[in-house]
Amino acid sequence: MRFGMLLLGLVCVACVLGSALPQGKTLEWYLEHYSPRKAALIYGLNLSDVFHSTWFLILTAVLCCNLVLCTLLHLPGLLRRMRDAADSDAVAKARPVATLTGVTQPDQLFERLHMGRPKALEADGRQVRFASRNRLGLWGGTVCHLGILLLILGYVLGQTTKLEYTVYGLPGQTKPVGDTGYTLTIDDFQMGLQDSGTPDQFTSRVTIHNPSGSASERAEISVNHPGSLLGFSATQNSMGNAAKLTVLVHGELYQETVLCQGEYLQLANTPLAIFFDGYEADAPFDDGSVHDVYDYTIYDSSSGRSASDYQLEGEAAMTTSVYEIRFSEPQHYTLLQLKKDRFLWLAMLGALTVLVGLILALYLQPKQLRALEEPDGTWTLYAYSRKGGALFADQVKKQAADSRQSD
Amino acid sequence: MLQAENVLFTITMLLYFAAMILYFLFVVSKKDKLAAVASLVQAVGLVLHTGALICRGIGAGRLPLTNYYEFATGFAWGLSLVSLVFIRKYRFPMLGVFAAPLIFLIIGYAAMQNREVKDLMPALRSNWLGFHVSTVIVAYGSFGVSFVLGAVFLLRERMKDGSFWDKHIPSREKLDLLAYRSVSLGLLFLSFTIITGAIWAERAWGSYWSWDPKETWSLITWITYTMYLHFRVTRGWHGKQAAVFAVVGFICVMFTYIGVNTLLPGLHSYA
Numbered sequence A: 001m002r003f004g005m006l007l008l009g010l011v012c013v014a015c016v017l018g019s020a021l022p023q024g025k026t027l028e029w030y031l032e033h034y035s036p037r038k039a040a041l042i043y044g045l046n047l048s049d050v051f052h053s054t055w056f057l058i059l060t061a062v063l064c065c066n067l068v069l070c071t072l073l074h075l076p077g078l079l080r081r082m083r084d085a086a087d088s089d090a091v092a093k094a095r096p097v098a099t100l101t102g103v104t105q106p107d108q109l110f111e112r113l114h115m116g117r118p119k120a121l122e123a124d125g126r127q128v129r130f131a132s133r134n135r136l137g138l139w140g141g142t143v144c145h146l147g148i149l150l151l152i153l154g155y156v157l158g159q160t161t162k163l164e165y166t167v168y169g170l171p172g173q174t175k176p177v178g179d180t181g182y183t184l185t186i187d188d189f190q191m192g193l194q195d196s197g198t199p200d201q202f203t204s205r206v207t208i209h210n211p212s213g214s215a216s217e218r219a220e221i222s223v224n225h226p227g228s229l230l231g232f233s234a235t236q237n238s239m240g241n242a243a244k245l246t247v248l249v250h251g252e253l254y255q256e257t258v259l260c261q262g263e264y265l266q267l268a269n270t271p272l273a274i275f276f277d278g279y280e281a282d283a284p285f286d287d288g289s290v291h292d293v294y295d296y297t298i299y300d301s302s303s304g305r306s307a308s309d310y311q312l313e314g315e316a317a318m319t320t321s322v323y324e325i326r327f328s329e330p331q332h333y334t335l336l337q338l339k340k341d342r343f344l345w346l347a348m349l350g351a352l353t354v355l356v357g358l359i360l361a362l363y364l365q366p367k368q369l370r371a372l373e374e375p376d377g378t379w380t381l382y383a384y385s386r387k388g389g390a391l392f393a394d395q396v397k398k399q400a401a402d403s404r405q406s407d
Numbered sequence B: 001m002l003q004a005e006n007v008l009f010t011i012t013m014l015l016y017f018a019a020m021i022l023y024f025l026f027v028v029s030k031k032d033k034l035a036a037v038a039s040l041v042q043a044v045g046l047v048l049h050t051g052a053l054i055c056r057g058i059g060a061g062r063l064p065l066t067n068y069y070e071f072a073t074g075f076a077w078g079l080s081l082v083s084l085v086f087i088r089k090y091r092f093p094m095l096g097v098f099a100a101p102l103i104f105l106i107i108g109y110a111a112m113q114n115r116e117v118k119d120l121m122p123a124l125r126s127n128w129l130g131f132h133v134s135t136v137i138v139a140y141g142s143f144g145v146s147f148v149l150g151a152v153f154l155l156r157e158r159m160k161d162g163s164f165w166d167k168h169i170p171s172r173e174k175l176d177l178l179a180y181r182s183v184s185l186g187l188l189f190l191s192f193t194i195i196t197g198a199i200w201a202e203r204a205w206g207s208y209w210s211w212d213p214k215e216t217w218s219l220i221t222w223i224t225y226t227m228y229l230h231f232r233v234t235r236g237w238h239g240k241q242a243a244v245f246a247v248v249g250f251i252c253v254m255f256t257y258i259g260v261n262t263l264l265p266g267l268h269s270y271a
Helices: A001-022 A027-033 A034-046 A049-054 A054-085 A088-090 A107-110 A133-160 A345-361 A389-406 B002-029 B032-060 B066-091 B094-111 B129-155 B166-168 B170-205 B213-235 B240-263
Strands: A099-103 A118-121 A126-133 A163-169 A174-178 A183-193 A199-209 A215-224 A227-230 A232-249 A252-260 A264-266 A274-285 A290-300 A305-313 A315-317 A321-341 A367-373 A379-385
Touching: A001 A049, A001 A054, A001 A290, A001 B213, A027 A034, A034 A049, A049 A054, A054 A088, A054 A133, A088 A118, A088 A126, A088 A367, A099 A107, A099 A389, A107 A126, A107 A367, A107 B213, A133 A345, A163 A174, A163 A183, A163 A232, A183 A290, A183 A321, A199 A227, A199 A232, A199 A264, A215 A227, A232 A274, A232 A379, A232 B170, A252 A264, A252 A274, A252 A305, A252 A321, A274 A321, A305 A321, A345 B170, A367 B129, A379 A389, A389 B170, B002 B032, B002 B066, B002 B094, B032 B066, B032 B094, B066 B094, B066 B170, B066 B240, B094 B129, B129 B166, B129 B170, B129 B240, B170 B213, B170 B240
Parallel strands: none
Antiparallel strands: A099 A379, A118 A126, A126 A367, A163 A321, A174 A183, A183 A199, A199 A215, A227 A232, A232 A252, A232 A321, A264 A274, A274 A290, A290 A305, A315 A321, A367 A379
């Protein structure tokens, strides 16, 4: 148990590190933001990707083994406690949380305490009334452990076997789904707006085709409303801006394409590439005016660095003695995530099992009531509870007092 | 409706403040009646607070649980509700003496937030929002009560037998059990929160667990309270040790709530 708690403590420490340190950055990034020693430590100990690091996986595996062993080792004791909780003689050996003497109507108290109809027994020639409730609660911890194991198993198996692809594009485009051979055609993409102009919903209508082209499936996908596409679960993850880029050389059309934000166009037979940084509609300017703005960067691969960052207002063009660069026709592209996680159900089952275990452990508190007939004809009542004893004792005393009053 | 919400919110704040003062006077004057009046004022405050939340919900056309202000006022509502339930159910008015300042502090924090009603981003326009946030409000409220009970337990050790405090605060054993009950309630609801959040994230982003700082800190809080329960059951950690754990657990809750939002931006940076 101490070891289990130590492991949980270590998981907490790992979580603190994983949330406090920026994750998934390059060594250069850490060197820029931390001292060389700290950066080396972060990178060396895999603190740059805590939750996928080998040591975190080992920690999780050891925790799972500990849970399994803990559950198995406690099983015989648990079964014995289950049996004993229903056995009047075994219960009598425990220390009661409350004892009431001079009880005249024990059955009434059993009823008032919602203990059900007591069993009529005999011990050493004396009458005994006995009832046991919520024995199932003893299983709470075990069920919870089982749930956590299923949850971790479902998550780890899901992470290691899942297929996950991001597909983005404009209506009318057909894009490959990673290296699966499947293709996705974006039939339509709509962005609903609220009165304030903020997005209300993003909706994509798409068709997926299998590698041989023999099967296809259509679906409408929007945020919070994923769709199913030939076994893939598709979610509307995001959207972005796109625009048509036209490049003229000496006044003649040289290249024309539609670029999504983050994409670039390599100018044929030149070391130049135009990177589309983004588009902003109605961007406010210092003079109070608003304009549509296209941001882009020209890279010169011969020098290996960006030549310059530019902003174009509306349909304006950037013109040099050779080139004319113009952006137009702003539009939105859709970004979808396609995933196959065959173990999602296992993680879900684990989560539900944890919930059931918690309810059993925390809200079904095993309790027993045992009444023993005294030689003078009155009864002595003993109340037992493994957890919540003081509250159960209060409850017993209150009901006994109420019972006396009503008599 | 939003004007009505403004008025109700202000009155609620004043009532919580009045309840805090009345609880304080109860301690100073040692008159039990004042504690009863304070609980009543807090209950009226809770009713008006509920009204304020309903008005905001109607005015905004959605559940009022989506931004810093709404969550803070919801947190104060949850704490007020759970503390009143404990006060009534376990006949423990002294709990209000310690809970009322915390409620006032949190609603004061809410008052300092931007109260403008803004349109929701598409990811937040989901029925899961209601389940996810309402369960966390009850969880945080319960953990708030367990924190108060833990603190009361630690203070109780310094109280003389037969004193006013001694008479009005339940036995250590009962305090310990009440803290256990509130942690149990909080842990169950926090589990609901994490699970509903995971289901929602799967539908909205296609990933039920992303190690987002808020998710990670919710897990840390969950583990902390799980350790509290384990130590109680297996190591017999009752009394002082358990009380210290309840206080530490609430520090995790507050970091998950405020610290993560301000220091560790992520997918939950809107709430």
